[in-house]
Amino acid sequence: MTHSGAGLRATQPAKAFAVMGAAVFIAAGAGTATSTAAPVGLKFDDCPSELNIDPDSGTKCATTSVPMDYRNPAGPKIEVTVSRIRANDNRRGAMFVNPGGPGADVLGYWASRAEGLPAEIADHYDRYAVQPRGLRWSTPLHCDANPTGEQAGAPDVTAPRASLRDRCAANQPGYLDTITTENTARDMDAVRAALGLNRISYWGLSYGTYLGAVYASLFGEHVDKMILDSNVDPEWVWTELFAQQQSARGDRYHDMFAWIGKHDNVYGLGNTARAVQDAWQRMVEREGGGWYANLATPPVSIADRPTSLPEALGDIVRTGFTGSREQIERIGNVVRTFTSGASATVPVLAATGLASYSRASWPVFAAALSKAVTDPGNTDAIRAIADRLPLDAANAHVLSAVTCNENAIPARPEMLGQAMTKFASGGDSLDARADLVRAGMDCASWKPVTKPVALTGDKLETPPILLQSRRDGATPYPGGPAMAAALGGSLVTVGGGDHGLFASGNDAVDDAVMTYLDSGVVPISHAEEAPLPPPA
Numbered sequence: 001m002t003h004s005g006a007g008l009r010a011t012q013p014a015k016a017f018a019v020m021g022a023a024v025f026i027a028a029g030a031g032t033a034t035s036t037a038a039p040v041g042l043k044f045d046d047c048p049s050e051l052n053i054d055p056d057s058g059t060k061c062a063t064t065s066v067p068m069d070y071r072n073p074a075g076p077k078i079e080v081t082v083s084r085i086r087a088n089d090n091r092r093g094a095m096f097v098n099p100g101g102p103g104a105d106v107l108g109y110w111a112s113r114a115e116g117l118p119a120e121i122a123d124h125y126d127r128y129a130v131q132p133r134g135l136r137w138s139t140p141l142h143c144d145a146n147p148t149g150e151q152a153g154a155p156d157v158t159a160p161r162a163s164l165r166d167r168c169a170a171n172q173p174g175y176l177d178t179i180t181t182e183n184t185a186r187d188m189d190a191v192r193a194a195l196g197l198n199r200i201s202y203w204g205l206s207y208g209t210y211l212g213a214v215y216a217s218l219f220g221e222h223v224d225k226m227i228l229d230s231n232v233d234p235e236w237v238w239t240e241l242f243a244q245q246q247s248a249r250g251d252r253y254h255d256m257f258a259w260i261g262k263h264d265n266v267y268g269l270g271n272t273a274r275a276v277q278d279a280w281q282r283m284v285e286r287e288g289g290g291w292y293a294n295l296a297t298p299p300v301s302i303a304d305r306p307t308s309l310p311e312a313l314g315d316i317v318r319t320g321f322t323g324s325r326e327q328i329e330r331i332g333n334v335v336r337t338f339t340s341g342a343s344a345t346v347p348v349l350a351a352t353g354l355a356s357y358s359r360a361s362w363p364v365f366a367a368a369l370s371k372a373v374t375d376p377g378n379t380d381a382i383r384a385i386a387d388r389l390p391l392d393a394a395n396a397h398v399l400s401a402v403t404c405n406e407n408a409i410p411a412r413p414e415m416l417g418q419a420m421t422k423f424a425s426g427g428d429s430l431d432a433r434a435d436l437v438r439a440g441m442d443c444a445s446w447k448p449v450t451k452p453v454a455l456t457g458d459k460l461e462t463p464p465i466l467l468q469s470r471r472d473g474a475t476p477y478p479g480g481p482a483m484a485a486a487l488g489g490s491l492v493t494v495g496g497g498d499h500g501l502f503a504s505g506n507d508a509v510d511d512a513v514m515t516y517l518d519s520g521v522v523p524i525s526h527a528e529e530a531p532l533p534p535p536a
Helices: 013-019 119-124 161-171 181-194 207-222 239-262 273-286 311-319 325-345 347-355 359-374 380-386 393-405 415-425 429-438 479-487 507-519
Strands: 060-067 077-085 093-098 125-130 200-206 223-231 465-469 490-494
Touching: 060 181, 077 181, 093 181, 093 207, 119 125, 125 181, 161 393, 181 207, 200 207, 207 223, 207 479, 223 479, 223 507, 239 273, 239 347, 239 359, 239 429, 273 347, 273 359, 347 359, 347 380, 359 380, 415 429, 465 479, 465 507, 479 490, 490 507
Parallel strands: 093 125, 093 200, 200 223, 223 465, 465 490
Antiparallel strands: 060 077, 077 125
C-alpha cells in the first residue's frame, strides 16, 4: 500500500516495476444499508484507451450506476467501471481483485499479471476488477480542477489537508464524505449483483486485504473463497499503520543495501550494507533530499545535524512549537512530501521506496543506482523507476479521503517534541516521521466522518487464506496474525519481506493457494521466500 503503496511484483525482475501502483493502505452512519444493484447484465466493451491494456489480454470494461450515498439509495448516483477477462475453459467461478492503495487504479491489473498467474486461474475463473469510487473512470474526485474543468495531472502533495478537504467538498457537494472503504465494498457488491453472481472469490493485496475484510464482514454470504495477501492490521487503521511502516521500511532498506553489498563485483557500490547506504545517501543529498537520507544513528552534537533540514522543521527547532494551525499544516506538508512528493524532486527516494516492495526489483534498482553513482549525470534509469508512481491527482485525493475519513487512531500531539528532538540531532528520518504521523500531522485538521466497519468472518462459509511475509516494509508482519484472528482465517507466514506473495514466483505459496481454491484447505503454515535470480 502506499503511503503505502501498494505495488506488487511480477515474476521477472525486468518487469517488477511495471505492476507497482500507488503502497499501505462509507458515509457516516451507513450502518446496515444494503447494496442497490443495477439491472442484471452489464454491457462489456473496449476499455478506456488511456489504460494501454494489452489488446490480446481479452480485457473488456463496463459501467454501472450505484448510489453516491447508500443511506439514500434513491438519491444521486455515480458511475463505477469494472473490467473483465473471461475464463479460458471450464469456468468454475468469478474472482474479483483489488491490488491496493487506497487510490490505486485496478482496471488493467489482471492483464498486467497474466504471466505470473497460475494457469488454472486464467482457465477456470472469470476475472473482474472494480475501479474504486473517486478514481478515474469511477466518478473521479475533483479537488484541483484546471480552468477547463478537467482533473489536474499531478497532485499538489504540499497543499494543506484542510484546504484540500474544502476544495473537494466544494467541487462535488456530498461526494467526498462517501469516499470510504465501506462504500467501496458496497460498490463491489453492487457490481456482483448486477452481474447476476451469487458468490464471488476475491484476491486482495495490501489495502485490498482490508477492503476484502470489510466486504466479507458486510457480504460474507456472497463469498466463495478469499485470498488476503500482505495484510493491513485492522487495529492500525490508519495512522498507526503509516507510523509502523517507517521502521519496517527502514529495515527493508537495510536488507536491500546488504544484498547489493554482497554483489559489489556487479554493482560496485561497496561490499557492505553501510558502504552501499553511504553511496545511496550521497546521491539523495545530491538530489536535494537532505535529512530524508539520514537512516543512521543520530550524530553526537546538534551541530552535526543536516544543514538541509526542511524549513518548516528548522523553524520549529530554532523557535519552538507554537501549535498554530499554519505551523501544523506546514509540518503535515513535510510528512506528505516525504511519502508522496519525493518522486518529483528526489527521484532516488521514490525509486528506493518502490524497490523495497520486492526482491525481484532489487537487481533493477541496484543497476540504476550504480549508473547514477558512477555518472551523476546519468539518472535516467532511476527516474524511470520513480515514474512508476501514479501522477493523476485523483489517486492522491482518494488516498487522503479514505485514510482521513475513517482514521480511527487518536492523535498524540505529545509525539511532536520527540520528533523535533530527532530532527534537531539529525536522527533517523524514518523514526522522526513515525513520531509526526502519530502526532496526527498526516490528516491534521481533517477529522474522520465515520468509524471503520467491525471485522468478522461469521458470514463466511470458507475462511480465508492469508499470506504475510516476515519483513514486509509496507504492511508489517503483525497485520497477518491480526487479520487472521479477526476473520478466523488460516495464516501462511512467508520468509523474507516481499509485499505481494501470490503469483509472484513462489511455487510453495502458489501451490498452497491453488489447493485452498480447490478444496478450502490450507495445507501449509510456513513457506520460504521466493528465489531471486543471480544479479545481472
